[in-house]
Amino acid sequence: AQPVLRLEYEPPAFLAKDVDLTVELDDTSKISCKVEYERQREGADLVLNGERKPAQMEIQSVLINGESLDADAYQVDDETMTIPSAALPVKVGEKISVQIDVTVVPEKNTSLNGLYKSSGNFCTQMEAEGFRNMMYFVDRPDNMSIYRTKVIASKSVPHLLSNGNDVERGDLPDGRHFVLWEDPWPKPCYLFALVGGDFDVLTDSFTTCSGKEVRLGIFVEKGNLSKTPHAMDCLKRAFKWDEERFDREYDLSQFNIVAVSDFTMGAMENKSLNIFNSKYVLADNDTATDTDFLNIEGIIGHEYFHNWSGNRVTCRDWFQLTLKEGLTVFRDQEFSSDLNSRASKRIADVQLLRDHQFKEDAGPMAHPIRPDAYEAIDNFYSLTVYEKGAEIIRMIQTIVTPEGFRKGLNLYFERHDGQAVTCDDFVKAMEDANEVDLSLFRDTWYTQAGTPEVSVKTSYNAEAAELTLTVEQSCPATPGQAEKEPFDIPLAVGLVGTSSNGPLRFKVGAADAEEVDSAVLRVTKAKQEFTLHGVSEKPVPSLLRGFSAPVKLSCSELTRRDLVFLAAHDTDSFVRYESGQELAKQILTELVEKAASGVEADALDHEDAPLLLSSLEHTLRDASLDRALVSLALAMPNESAMADAMEKGTANVDHISSACAALRRLIAEGLGPLFAETYEATREPAKNESPGDAVARRQLKNSCLRYLVKNSALREDALRKAVHQFEAPENMTDRYGAVLAVRDIDCSERTRLLQDFFDMYKSDKLVVQKWFRVQAQSALPSTVDAMKSIMDMPEVFDIKNPNCCYAVFNAFAGGNFTGFHAADGSGYTFVADRIIQIDDINPQVASRLAKQFSSWRSFTAPWSTKMHAELERIAAKKDLSKDVAEIVHKSLE
Numbered sequence: 001a002q003p004v005l006r007l008e009y010e011p012p013a014f015l016a017k018d019v020d021l022t023v024e025l026d027d028t029s030k031i032s033c034k035v036e037y038e039r040q041r042e043g044a045d046l047v048l049n050g051e052r053k054p055a056q057m058e059i060q061s062v063l064i065n066g067e068s069l070d071a072d073a074y075q076v077d078d079e080t081m082t083i084p085s086a087a088l089p090v091k092v093g094e095k096i097s098v099q100i101d102v103t104v105v106p107e108k109n110t111s112l113n114g115l116y117k118s119s120g121n122f123c124t125q126m127e128a129e130g131f132r133n134m135m136y137f138v139d140r141p142d143n144m145s146i147y148r149t150k151v152i153a154s155k156s157v158p159h160l161l162s163n164g165n166d167v168e169r170g171d172l173p174d175g176r177h178f179v180l181w182e183d184p185w186p187k188p189c190y191l192f193a194l195v196g197g198d199f200d201v202l203t204d205s206f207t208t209c210s211g212k213e214v215r216l217g218i219f220v221e222k223g224n225l226s227k228t229p230h231a232m233d234c235l236k237r238a239f240k241w242d243e244e245r246f247d248r249e250y251d252l253s254q255f256n257i258v259a260v261s262d263f264t265m266g267a268m269e270n271k272s273l274n275i276f277n278s279k280y281v282l283a284d285n286d287t288a289t290d291t292d293f294l295n296i297e298g299i300i301g302h303e304y305f306h307n308w309s310g311n312r313v314t315c316r317d318w319f320q321l322t323l324k325e326g327l328t329v330f331r332d333q334e335f336s337s338d339l340n341s342r343a344s345k346r347i348a349d350v351q352l353l354r355d356h357q358f359k360e361d362a363g364p365m366a367h368p369i370r371p372d373a374y375e376a377i378d379n380f381y382s383l384t385v386y387e388k389g390a391e392i393i394r395m396i397q398t399i400v401t402p403e404g405f406r407k408g409l410n411l412y413f414e415r416h417d418g419q420a421v422t423c424d425d426f427v428k429a430m431e432d433a434n435e436v437d438l439s440l441f442r443d444t445w446y447t448q449a450g451t452p453e454v455s456v457k458t459s460y461n462a463e464a465a466e467l468t469l470t471v472e473q474s475c476p477a478t479p480g481q482a483e484k485e486p487f488d489i490p491l492a493v494g495l496v497g498t499s500s501n502g503p504l505r506f507k508v509g510a511a512d513a514e515e516v517d518s519a520v521l522r523v524t525k526a527k528q529e530f531t532l533h534g535v536s537e538k539p540v541p542s543l544l545r546g547f548s549a550p551v552k553l554s555c556s557e558l559t560r561r562d563l564v565f566l567a568a569h570d571t572d573s574f575v576r577y578e579s580g581q582e583l584a585k586q587i588l589t590e591l592v593e594k595a596a597s598g599v600e601a602d603a604l605d606h607e608d609a610p611l612l613l614s615s616l617e618h619t620l621r622d623a624s625l626d627r628a629l630v631s632l633a634l635a636m637p638n639e640s641a642m643a644d645a646m647e648k649g650t651a652n653v654d655h656i657s658s659a660c661a662a663l664r665r666l667i668a669e670g671l672g673p674l675f676a677e678t679y680e681a682t683r684e685p686a687k688n689e690s691p692g693d694a695v696a697r698r699q700l701k702n703s704c705l706r707y708l709v710k711n712s713a714l715r716e717d718a719l720r721k722a723v724h725q726f727e728a729p730e731n732m733t734d735r736y737g738a739v740l741a742v743r744d745i746d747c748s749e750r751t752r753l754l755q756d757f758f759d760m761y762k763s764d765k766l767v768v769q770k771w772f773r774v775q776a777q778s779a780l781p782s783t784v785d786a787m788k789s790i791m792d793m794p795e796v797f798d799i800k801n802p803n804c805c806y807a808v809f810n811a812f813a814g815g816n817f818t819g820f821h822a823a824d825g826s827g828y829t830f831v832a833d834r835i836i837q838i839d840d841i842n843p844q845v846a847s848r849l850a851k852q853f854s855s856w857r858s859f860t861a862p863w864s865t866k867m868h869a870e871l872e873r874i875a876a877k878k879d880l881s882k883d884v885a886e887i888v889h890k891s892l893e
């Protein structure tokens with residue numbers, strides 16, 4: 001496909017000012033759309049987007065100002081309808097009415113993009129370009145309209161929902177019923193939504209800060225009502241938090257959430273009618289893990305926060321996607337951090353970024369957070385746009401301070417309410433509200449792809465009590481960007497003293513500056529020096545505190561003892577965590593090298609094994625530490641992270657796998673009794689334990705259990721513990737934790753727990769998907785066969801359902817390193833077959849899976865050649881979707 005280019009933006013020739021929709025829901029649904037189009041450009045034709053294929057859209061009639069337009073008076077191709085200018089006799093600024101009637105077949109729409117059916121209910125997904133699958137329209141985000149939507153259906157479809165307020169409802173003479181919805185706020189069609197179905201409903205209300213009452217509703221498939229209270233609590237917390245933290249009040253008298261089983265992404269922020277993947281709504285203690293509860297909170301918050309960051313102020317074009325997504329991810333991260341443990345949320349967010357976004361930034365799909373070109377926009381709902389985008393917003397907050405950020409955000413909303421704007425407009429509001437110059441920041445982070453590499457060297461002058469930091473930065477080439485300008489990097493630093501084992505105070509820049517114990521240095525040049533004054537002893541530097549910028553940091557003079565010291569004594573919990581990870585990574589790298597030289601990896605012989613073990617022991621015994629942080633410290637860098645850290649073309653799957661297995665064995669064997677002790681100490685709830693402490697305790701308990709089953713002497717007892725935990729769990733975290741612990745061990749307990757788990761939950765789709773995931777991620781050699789057996793279970797597995805695909809195929813390709821990269825290529829062939837199969841059903845799901853092959857250049861032969869061959873096979877598929885084609889072609893370039 002021809003790429004769309006950011007710099008070729010042109011405003012629309014016609015704007016749809018008022019949209020009057022009538023949707024008659026049925027097997028073949030009739031849709032009538034009457035639009036008042038205002039001409040913006042003299043002489044221009046009206047070019048409407050429309051795609052027949054996904055929902056079998058058929059044009060019934062076209063009327064201009066109420067007069068029928070003959071079919072030969074307009075042109076239709078695969079993607080557009082063009083009404084010639086001559087048929088639209090209005091001047092610039094004047095309006096003309098265009099009414100188009102079509103039919104669609106929602107049941108046939110397996111792309112889940114547009115109007116489709118999920119478990120018998122009608123629903124829509126319009127972002128980014130789904131509206132064109134149910135109507136010919138100017139489908140672009142800068143076309144903002146006022147919608148009136150009449151939904152009609154048989155009474156067997158009792159709930160009829162759309163955006164805004166329901167202003168009228170009633171019965172029709174033919175026995176059907178209708179509801180009329182009016183949304184007073186102008187919006188692009190990607191925020192339009194419509195639902196028709198028979199649901200269970202939880203209702204509640206929220207009174208806003210100015211005293212307005214909002215009716216809240218959560219609509220779920222029948223039988224799921226008892227799993228909705230958590231989502232409702234989260235929603236109310238989100239309303240309150242946005243008022244308190246960012247002065248944002250809700251702006252309508254209704255807010256509804258509908259949860260459906262078939263959904264490509266997590267959820268969608270349609271104005272006042274959010275539609276969710278049921279995975280991110282439904283939860284109770286028996287069926288949802290602690291992580292599920294937290295994810296639901298984050299995603300309910302995220303979609304609600306879009307009401308301002310995305311809906312009231314939206315994107316001018318899809319290149320600006322990070323304007324709403326990066327900002328809203330940042331807002332949901334802050335929401336979760338304010339409500340739970342900030343430190344562990346930060347580490348989890350950094351893990352996600354480094355494990356997945358850094359990989360994207362180093363591969364063939366690398367793009368700036370504001371891309372310059374796309375073939376299929378759906379491919380750019382990426383970790384870069386979302387997660388790195390959120391880091392860029394976080395850096396702005398670091399630079400202008402949280403108070404300045406709040407001011408800047410208020411100015412942005414005030415200035416641009418009701419508009420479709422750009423990332424530059426956002427940065428400008430931040431600059432103006434804070435009187436700062438962010439031009440270098442904007443011109444680097446928004447335009448350059450790739451992860452910057454920052455190295456720091458220090459030199460201490462005892463006499464002058466000065467520490468000099470020499471900071472260098474560079475950024476590897478990415479597709480289409482060989483050379484990079486130095487980024488504007490806020491580098492947060494602190495100093496830790498070895499005599500006090502605590503923070504040292506210092507001054508930045510001048511000897512008479514204010515004394516601080518942490519500072520943000522602005523690194524803007526390829527090489528730069530910073531002097532810290534009043535440093536009373538030679539310190540251990542604590543660098544990139546809180547992961548203050550999305551960069552790869554190195555400081556070669558930090559010894560392994562320094563890392564252990566920071567892991568034990570730094571006050572910054574991110575640096576504490578990071579120092580432990582860095583130590584483990586260094587040891588792993590040496591184990592990989594050893595394996596490459598033909599020596600069987602045995603971590604026990606490693607000279608620094610005792611250092612790592614004593615550091616972990618110290619962490620485990622530190623009663624002052626949040627147990628969630630202890631658990632995070634126990635998780636070692638995995639195979640995939642090690643492969644990513646190596647030079648392109650040098651990752652040998654066998655060497656990496658044996659090194660990582662050896663390190664896990666070392667920890668399991670070296671700390672066995674301590675894991676057993678900690679397991680016992682964390683098994684039962686403590687008196688007056690807070691919910692957050694209970695989550696952390698269970699997290700640590702399950703980490704210990706996973707190590708215990710890897711300890712040869714303690715395994716038998718550990719398997720008994722796992723079975724007991726499975727049978728008498730505190731909640732699903734424990735039950736699922738027990739299954740996870742036995743996942744990779746070929747033993748009777750594994751067979752039994754998997755069978756019991758399935759028997760208990762076979763009627764619960766979401767829990768069965770957990771059962772899929774465990775098997776898809778098992779390191780046992782039978783995994784591909786297990787996935788084939790799952791595919792043969794039509795009562796629970798449906799390849800048309802994205803959650804099923806993600807829980808089996810994506811879980812395998814993205815989370816089972818040894819299985820996906822099996823040397824005989826069986827993992828690759830299995831996944832490539834699925835991509836080819838799913839491409840005809842749902843191209844977006846297929847293209848997400850295809851991204852798993854884009855790292856092929858990282859590996860040595862035979863892995864690289866086998867991955868490459870599968871990419872060629874996918875590329876050769878007949879009628880390959882543009883979504884998959886873009887990924888595959890860029891990967892092969």
Ligand code: HT7
Nearest residue numbers: 127128264265267268269378381
């Ligand atoms: N803004 C939403 C994006 C989304 C989406 C994009 C492409 C295909 C399907 C989709 N479903 C939802 C979700 C969000 O970021 O809030």
Ligand code: ZN
Nearest residue numbers: 302306325328
């Ligand atoms: Zn979003």
